[in-house]
Amino acid sequence: xxxxxxxxxxxxxxxxxxxxxxxxxxxxxxxxxxxxxxxxxxxxxxxxxxxxxxxxxxxxxxxxxxxxxxxxxxxxxxxxxxxxxxxxxxxxxxxxxxxxxxxxxxxxxxxxxxxxxxxxxxxxxxxxxxxxxxxxxxxxxxxxxxxxxxxxxxxxxxxxxxxxxxxxxxxxxxxxxxxxxxxxxxxxxxxxxxxxxxxxxxxxxxxxxxxxxxxxxxxxxxxxxxxxxxxxxxxxxxxxxxxxxxxxxxxxxxxxxxxxxxxxxxxxxxxxxxxxxxxxxxxxxxxxxxxxxxxxxxxxxxxxxxxxxxxxxxxxxxxxxxxxx
Amino acid sequence: xxxxxxxxxxxxxxxxxxxxxxxxxxxxxxxxxxxxxxxxxxxxxxxxxxxxxxxxxxxxxxxxxxxxxxxxxxxxxxxxxxxxxxxxxxxxxxxxxxxxxxxxxxxxxxxxxxxxxxxxxxxxxxxxxxxxxxxxxxxxxxxxxxxxxxxxxxxxxxxxxxxxxxxxxxxxxxxxxxxxxxxxxxxxxxxxxxxxxxxxxxxxxxxxxxxxxxxxxxxxxxxxxxxxxxxxxxxxxxxxxxxxxxxxxxxxxxxxxxxxxxxxxxxxx
Numbered sequence: 001x002x003x004x005x006x007x008x009x010x011x012x013x014x015x016x017x018x019x020x021x022x023x024x025x026x027x028x029x030x031x032x033x034x035x036x037x038x039x040x041x042x043x044x045x046x047x048x049x050x051x052x053x054x055x056x057x058x059x060x061x062x063x064x065x066x067x068x069x070x071x072x073x074x075x076x077x078x079x080x081x082x083x084x085x086x087x088x089x090x091x092x093x094x095x096x097x098x099x100x101x102x103x104x105x106x107x108x109x110x111x112x113x114x115x116x117x118x119x120x121x122x123x124x125x126x127x128x129x130x131x132x133x134x135x136x137x138x139x140x141x142x143x144x145x146x147x148x149x150x151x152x153x154x155x156x157x158x159x160x161x162x163x164x165x166x167x168x169x170x171x172x173x174x175x176x177x178x179x180x181x182x183x184x185x186x187x188x189x190x191x192x193x194x195x196x197x198x199x200x201x202x203x204x205x206x207x208x209x210x211x212x213x214x215x216x217x218x219x220x221x222x223x224x225x226x227x228x229x230x231x232x233x234x235x236x237x238x239x240x241x242x243x244x245x246x247x248x249x250x251x252x253x254x255x256x257x258x259x260x261x262x263x264x265x266x267x268x269x270x271x272x273x274x275x276x277x278x279x280x281x282x283x284x285x286x287x288x289x290x291x292x293x294x295x296x297x298x299x300x301x302x303x304x305x306x307x308x309x310x311x312x313x314x315x316x317x318x319x320x321x322x323x324x325x
Numbered sequence: 326x327x328x329x330x331x332x333x334x335x336x337x338x339x340x341x342x343x344x345x346x347x348x349x350x351x352x353x354x355x356x357x358x359x360x361x362x363x364x365x366x367x368x369x370x371x372x373x374x375x376x377x378x379x380x381x382x383x384x385x386x387x388x389x390x391x392x393x394x395x396x397x398x399x400x401x402x403x404x405x406x407x408x409x410x411x412x413x414x415x416x417x418x419x420x421x422x423x424x425x426x427x428x429x430x431x432x433x434x435x436x437x438x439x440x441x442x443x444x445x446x447x448x449x450x451x452x453x454x455x456x457x458x459x460x461x462x463x464x465x466x467x468x469x470x471x472x473x474x475x476x477x478x479x480x481x482x483x484x485x486x487x488x489x490x491x492x493x494x495x496x497x498x499x500x501x502x503x504x505x506x507x508x509x510x511x512x513x514x515x516x517x518x519x520x521x522x523x524x525x526x527x528x529x530x531x532x533x534x535x536x537x538x539x540x541x542x543x544x545x546x547x548x549x550x551x552x553x554x555x556x557x558x559x560x561x562x563x564x565x566x567x568x569x570x571x572x573x574x575x576x577x578x579x580x581x582x583x584x585x586x587x588x589x590x591x592x593x594x
Contacts, residue, residue, distance in 0.1 A: 123497065123526045124533070124565040150561040151554070155497045155526030162498060183522035190494060190521070221342070223493075223522040223550035230549070231343040236399070237548060244429040247462075248548070250492040250520045266346035267374070295377070299346040302588030 001195060003167040004184065005066070005143065006034045008210070009043055011176040017213055019046050025213060026067060028206040029172075030087070033185050033198020036066040038094060038169070047089070064094040096143055113141040115169060123152040131163040145169035146179060153179035158187040172210050173218050173225060182206075182224040186251065200224075204257030230260045233304065235269025238262055242275060263304040266295045276310055290317045326567040329532050330365035331555065332514055332540045335586075336385075337368040337397045338552055339542035349381040351585045353388050355543070358578045360389040363569040366538070368395040372411045373404035382411040395457070400441050402448050409452045416449045416456055417487070418442065422474055423462035435470055439477055446481035459487035459516065464495045464503070475507060485512040485538065490527060493520030493550065497530040504534040514538035517553045519545060524553040525561050532566060543579055544586060555579075 006029050014022070026037055026047070039047075044065055069087045100118040122130060134142060144165055146156040157168045157179040171178030182203055189196040207218050207225045220228040230253040232238050240247035245260065253260045262272055270287050273294070282290075293313055298305060305313065336352055339345065347355065352370070359367050369385045370378050386394050395415040396408030408416050420442055421427050427438055442458070449456040458478040463471055478486050488504065495503075495517070507513055515531030517524040517540070528539045545554030556579060559572045 121561075123529045124562055128498075150525070151557040152523075152526040152529070152561055154522040158523075159497055162496070180522055187496070187521050187523075191496065221546070221549070221551050223519055226550060228343060229520075232548075233343040234341040234548070237341070240426070240430040243432075244425070247426055247430050248492060250494045250549075263343050265344060267341050295346075295375075299348050299377075302346055303344045 001035075001197070002161050002165070002188075003035045003143070004033060004181075004188075005036045005038055005145075005167065005169040006172065006181055007038045007145070007169050007178055008172040008175045008181070010038050010040055010064070011171070012214060014043055014046065014213075017046070021209065021213060022046055025206070025209050026089070028202050028209065029181075030069045031199050031202045032182075032206065033188070033196065033200070034181070036068050039065045039067055039091075041065070044091065065091050066094050068092060096141070098145075112139055113143075114139050115143040115145055117145050118147055119144070119156060120147040120150040120152070122146065122156050123150065127156065127159060128163060131160055131165065135164050141167065143167040143169055148174060148177045148179060153177070154183040154187065157184050158191070161188070162191070172206065173216075173222065175210075175214070180223070182256075186224050186256070190251065200255055201257045224256055227258070230258050231263050231304075232260065233263050233265045233272075234267040235272060238269065238272045238275070242271060264294060264310055265298045265304040268294065276307065277314055286318055290314050293317055326565065327532075329536075329566050329568055330538045331568050331570060332366040332368060332395070332538045333359050333364045333542065333555065334368040334397075334516075334540050334552065335359070335542040335546065337370050337395075338516075338540070338548065339546040340370070341548055342546045342551065345546060345586070347381075347585070349377065349384060352381045353384050354585060355582055356385040356392075357388050358582060359543075360392045362571070362575055362578060364392050365569070366395055366415065367392045368397055368417065368540075369413075371397045371404070372407035372413070373398065373401070379407065379411050382408075382413070386412045386414075393455075398445075400438070400445055402445060405445055405448050409449070409454060414455060416454045417459055418445050418449070418456065419459045419461050420474060421462060422460040422466035422471055422489075424467060424470075425465060426462050435473075439473070442474075442477060443481060446483070450482060456481065456483045457485040457487060457514070458483040459489055459514075461489050462491040463488050464490040464499075465492070468506075475511065479508075479511050483511065485514050487514040487516050487538075487540070488531070488536075489516040490518055491516075493518030493524060495527050496523065497526045500527045500530040501534055504531045504536055509535060512537045514540060516540040518547065519550040519552065519554075522550070524551070525557045528553045528558055529561060529566075532562075543582060546586065 029037055068090050070090050071087050095113045096115040098115045098117055144160045146153045170181035170184050172181045174180045185198055203225050211217055220226045232241050237248045262275055264272055273287055340347055356367055369382050372379045372382050393414040395417050396413030397417050398404040398408055400418055400420050421431055446456055460474055513536040515528055515536045517527040532539055541555035541558055542552040545551040
């Protein structure tokens with residue numbers, strides 16, 4: 001299995017965070033499939049480690065660390081009926097040397113542990129040749145952390161792993177222009193379902209905690225973790241999704257801790273209306289009339305109508321009253 | 326630099342994003358901005374949606390000086406006659422290509438799809454309009470049927486074939502391999518969704534493999550995680566591909582349109 005490193009916490013201002021939140025954030029990252037979490041010494045200090053233990057503070061120094069998770073063998077091999085072994089956290093020094101170097105100069109880096117950054121423009125070049133050169137360079141440990149200024153970092157990360165790369169560094173929700181972790185993980189899950197072991201249903205919880213810790217809202221349409229990505233409005237899509245959700249969903253909402261929601265707006269059709277009003281007896285002309293008013297209101301408001309607003313509208317249209325919304 | 330062209334679908338696929346709704350005046354403002362920017366083709370909407378959509382479509386057609394205006398249609402003769410009636414330059418017919426959509430959504434068969442497509446093409450040609458054909462959900466379709474649809478599109482006189490990654494599951498290498506397999510005797514248009522955050526990268530691979538057109542939207546709006554973001558595509562291909570669109574101009578015009586597109590929901594931007 002490849003190594004997935006998360007770097008989100010290294011760029012946070014962590015002064016206002018509680019240790020409980022930090023520990024929970026790390027727990028969720030491990031659950032969704034992260035192999036290593038990159039940490040600064042200040043962060044290590046605030047996690048649940050016995051930092052006062054003799055020697056540990058000195059060991060921490062100014063170095064960066066990786067937090068990894070281990071499952072104790074003695075517990076894992078315990079007999080049937082015993083509880084799942086609780087994973088333990090372990091610290092190891094981060095020995096990766098970060099380099100933003102032209103691919104042609106890699107021969108001077110033999111036998112090191114390197115993290116390659118940059119490479120933003122790789123998608124407009126022959127990237128498979130570049131990956132081949134990197135993989136043939138003889139470097140001991142080669143981690144890739146492509147920049148996302150060209151909005152292609154996820155693609156570069158996944159193509160790197162597909163080409164044989166063994167390690168990739170990411171950040172949650174496009175944090176700090178790293179490849180978005182959630183996109184890389186879903187890409188891996190869909191392309192290698194048998195090998196991927198993470199549980200992405202915690203992503204919504206992780207998003208909420210990320211917003212709390214970073215103070216940065218995640219876009220509602222953000223791939224994988226946006227709150228609105230499973231809202232369906234257009235008549236064609238609602239029709240498809242009600243018949244079989246796979247028609248217009250690349251993965252289930254539940255698989256990322258989200259929920260599907262049929263919403264009513266300018267592009268709604270009769271199907272959506274019947275579904276929302278739960279009224280199969282609604283006449284053709286009544287449905288037509290309600291839809292007409294609904295579309296007009298939504299265009300005026302620039303948003304969907306809530307269920308309550310719809311019921312009011314339907315009642316008033318059917319009673320032939322003046323409409324308020 | 327290689328020349329390529331933008332098909333902007335902000336007013337069709339983009340507006341289908343939940344909560345998005347443009348008035349006629351707003352649609353015209355957006356279309357005029359796209360036309361001035363140098364967008365080659367504007368997918369202005371689905372005339373079959375009703376009278377308001379038709380009125381918007383007709384006004385857009387009158388307002389745009391350079392861009393060709395596309396009317397989007399289901400594989401349905403009544404939809405097509407609405408688009409023709411609104412004056413669309415290009416009649417785009419969307420054909421479900423995957424068995425999943427054919428079976429589960431249309432509840433029909435491949436042979437019926439081919440038959441209906443032929444009838445639709447005849448309706449377009451009888452009115453002497455340009456026909457383009459889109460393969461919906463092509464990335465999940467059986468390749469043999471995709472080939473058959475491509476051959477049919479050529480035979481039916483379509484000028485452009487739109488290859489749609491409808492649920493955004495393609496990877497750049499798959500996109501590269503797939504577009505390379507399409508014969509070069511029809512113009513190719515790539516329509517990429519951003520479900521895995523790879524719409525820009527996939528569009529670039531499609532364009533590098535010979536696609537002439539890439540579908541985009543302003544701010545990347547669209548169903549679920551959206552479509553290929555025009556601004557991002559221009560940033561990523563600067564100095565490599567020439568779409569005849571100036572990035573600086575796009576950025577300030579797009580900023581001007583932000584309040585129209587997001588209305589009272591600017592937090593979503």
